[in-house]
């Protein structure tokens with residue numbers, strides 16, 4: 255099965271992450287009738303149906319039956335229970351490509367429950383909703399039992415699926431997923447936290463919330479867009495804003511004196527450590 259205009263997708267667990275991927279897929283032209291989403295609470299399903307016109311009225315078993323690609327989007331802590339329940343109620347993954355987006359769970363944890371099916375681990379991020387996602391992808395070593403051509407097709411299907419919502423990065427080892435998650439999976443939260451802090455200070459200066467938000471939003475998107483100008487590194491762009499002895503230099507000195515790089519290193523290491531702990535739970 256190569257992905258084509260008939261490939262159908264079932265999202266099991268349609269919360270923040272699956273919702274972002276679904277939104278990005280539909281926005282990039284995937285036919286909504288090819289997307290099914292299930293969720294424990296009905297409100298989220300209804301909201302997705304209203305917004306994107308996808309199918310949401312099937313239970314997990316029926317959704318899996320009708321799909322070529324099954325995307326597992328529940329929380330890591332719930333994954334084993336959800337899969338065990340599905341398998342004990344007859345779910346058959348043998349002719350599916352199964353893709354998980356959960357953090358911290360090793361491929362073996364899944365295949366121990368659902369069998370050695372065609373399987374890809376993905377670490378996406380929520381900017382998928384606006385077509386600027388980054389999806390780290392890993393095809394498990396357990397896949398070696400499949401023909402090379404089957405694995406190549408699955409790589410192609412998954413690349414096409416996640417290319418609908420942004421950039422794709424194939425990883426060689428499973429441990430790299432935790433590192434990618436620390437950078438791009440969690441990364442949007444770091445930028446949001448920084449934006450929150452800047453907007454709070456702008457309000458403290460006396461700007462209204464609306465003006466504070468616009469200043470921060472336009473600055474963030476403008477700066478991000480400028481980084482796509484390939485002839486300038488992040489450092490050069492920073493230097494272009496920073497007049498020697500000027501006000502930007504005064505602000506950056508404060509970040510440096512508070513060890514910005516060391517703080518970022520410590521934060522990302524903590525994310526990796528937590529993902530590794532989660533894989534052992």
Ligand SMILES: NC(=O)C1=CN([C@@H]2O[C@H](COP(=O)(O)OP(=O)(O)OC[C@H]3O[C@@H](n4cnc5c(N)ncnc54)[C@H](O)[C@@H]3O)[C@@H](O)[C@H]2O)C=CC1
Nearest residue numbers: 267268269270271293294295327328329330355356357378
């Ligand atoms: N939120 C993010 O930025 C990212 C999340 N992830 C991963 O994505 C997964 C989901 O995270 P979120 O979307 O943030 O969580 P979420 O809590 O928003 O979504 C999970 C959804 O699964 C549903 N669910 C639970 N049991 C179910 C069942 N038996 N059948 C159908 N639906 C069921 C819940 O009702 C919930 O809506 C996690 O495994 C997380 O590690 C990965 C990368 C980024």
Ligand SMILES: O=C(O)[C@@H]1CCC=N1
Nearest residue numbers: 357435438439440441
């Ligand atoms: O916080 C988490 O565990 C997941 C992984 C990356 C983003 N959200």
